Amino acid sequence: MTEFLSDSVRTAVISLAHHKLRSLLTIVGIVCGVSTVLAIFAIGAGAEAETMRRIGQLGLNNIYLRADDVTDRQRARARSYRSRGLQIGDLTRLQTTGLPIRRTAASRDQRVELVDLPDDLKGRVIEATRDYRAILGLTMASGRFLADRDLADRNRVCVLGWSVSAALGAGGKPGALIRIGPELWQVVGVLDRQDVEAAETGRISLLDINTMIIVPLGTMGAVTDGEPVSELIVELATVERIDAAVAVIAATVRAAHNGVDDFSVIVPFELLSQAREIQRLFTIVFGSIGTLSLIIGGVGIMNIMLAGISERVREIGLRRAVGARPDHIVVQFLSEAVLLTVLGGLLGLAGGWALARGVSLYAGWPVLFSPATIALPLLMALATGALFGIYPALKAARMDPLQALGYGE
Amino acid sequence: MIVELCGISHAYRRGTDRVEVLGGVDLCLDSGDFIAIMGASGTGKSTLLHILGCLLRPSGGSYLFDGAQVLGRGERELAAIRSRRIAHVFQMFYLLPHLDVEQNVALPFLYQDGSTRAEIRRRVDEAIDRVGLQQRRSHRPAELSGGELQRVAIARALAPRPDLILADEPTGNLDERTSGEILDLLGMMNDDGHTIVMVTHDRQVASRAGRLVTLRDGMLHDD
Secondary structure, X not given: OHHHHHHHHHHHHHHHHHOHHHHHHHOHHHHHHHHHHHHHHHHHHHHHHHHHHHHHHHOOOEEEEEEOOOOHHHHHHHHHOOOOOOOHHHHHHXXXXXXXXXXXXXXXXXXXXXXXXXOOOOOEEEEEOOOHHHHOXXXXXXXXXXXXXXXXXXXXXEEEOHHHHHHHHHHHOOOOEEEEOOEEEEEEEEEOOOOOOOXXXXXXXXXXXXXXXXXXXXXXXXXXXXXXXXXEEEEEOOOOOHHHHHHHHHHHHHHHOOOOOOEEEEOHHHHHHHHHHHHHHHHHHHHHHHHHHHHHXXXXXXXXXXXXXXXXXXXXXXXXXXXXXXXXXHHHHHHHHHHHHHHHHHHHHHHHHHHXXXXXXXXXXXXXXXXXXHHHHHHHHHHHHHHHHHHHHHHHHHOOHHHHOOOOO | OOEEEEEEEEEEEEOOEEEEEEEEEEEEEOOOOEEEEEOOOOOOHHHHHHHHOOOOOOOEEEEEEOOEEOOOOOHHHHHHHHHHOEEEEXXXXXXXXXXXXXXXXXXXXXXXXXXXXXXXXXXXXXXXXXXXXXXXXXXXXXXXXXXXXXXXXXXXXXXXXXXXXXXXXXXXXXXXXXXXXXXXXXXXXXXXXXXXXXXXXXXXXXXXXXXXXXXXXXXXXXX
């Protein structure tokens, strides 16, 4: 049996090598198909991983309420309805809804001059509450995060992002004092380095935590309560029935704002579903193109196999005469078709790799090669070879041995 | 008795006509026989040989091979008989051009199980030695003369140690001197104990066999 198989492969190799140009032309379709499919999978997987990373950083259990940039007219209208924008008080109100809320946080962007920082570092000051760290999954490199007493006493303390701390050197360690605006603030902690760069993809905007300086909410600007915050974050205990929770949260906050829609609700979980849907469509469309190409390649292979069989009728007859069964003939010709597609598949993998890398370089998209993204196109090529090779192989096997040997009855 | 044909008939269709080639052939062969079948062209010599070689199912009659009925068996069983027990030598040699001499001789072993690699190698070597092509082992058919090609074909027939060797005009494509050598070789194989059926239209060639029959009007006649 092994002798027979190795003969089948050897015969296939010899016959393909005998018609080099013909074999090469035959597999062009397969090469294109596998290239496309691999590139699509790699780009798709890369985009998926990137989206997951970004959305994952937002936290899948979180719901963000962001203050909208409003026009003067809207602001006037909002005022006439006595909405004061997003408030810490909105969070307190949400606690009474009975939703499974695990934590909440609020933050407010501040534009302050940071004279201590080098010019190339765009530092950013954010006022935040105690749970801001936990809700975003941030970890401390040293020191501590903001505590309740910092907020209650309006302590002039700050927590530095990793890049800010690094840029300040010894002046950026816990205990040091840094200048924010006109005043000095004490550093109480430094955050771990975060691997995510600031990015804006559709409605997902990420802040670069590394360049942040976080101070207790209410310590900057107007001391009076009631100044609107930029963002409220609600972390739910579960993503189950998140749609209903989002509806309740939006309705509650809108009611608190006297019916004024001056905020947006951002649900990373929904963004994830949307991103996945887009990805799925992308994969279907381009996957179809690749599949079509594979089918064309398969037809080419079938064509060349049929030609090869009519050239080798005598050989088929002789093999049958010395004892080959029809299934031996099937295996022999099928292995030729499969060898062709494997060859095309391997070339296609190389082409697909180059294509994906090219797209990645040109468009800046991330690509991801995994065993699955490589194995699947190769398997598709194999299946194509088997599918389109089986008819010619069966045709060869069904030949009458005597007619094949040239004896018309 | 290795072969027992009884009342073998065969007909084929040409358009709407039914053409009867064989009309009740009886033939018995003992192990070690060397028989030549003669006849004018178109009398069905090759058809008879193909029936003997299990490449063609006759329209009627009975064929006992080594005491067992062959007719009515499935393609798998017939293929098994062809690979182990019956060998063909063709007028056109039918060697595979991309294989060398050794690989061509080893071809029947691809389709049978049970022999070890070493055993196959030994049998192939023996067969090649027997036909005197030791020096040509790794040559391709394109590098061999007509006589050498037929020797390779004979070696391929010998190697599986078949019970029956069927030769269809084995010298039909060879000059007189080479024909003589091939016939000598067939004679030697018969001396070794092989049973040989040879089809020819050449009385000179047929005279080398131990027994001569003629196919005429669809029947065999002893000369």
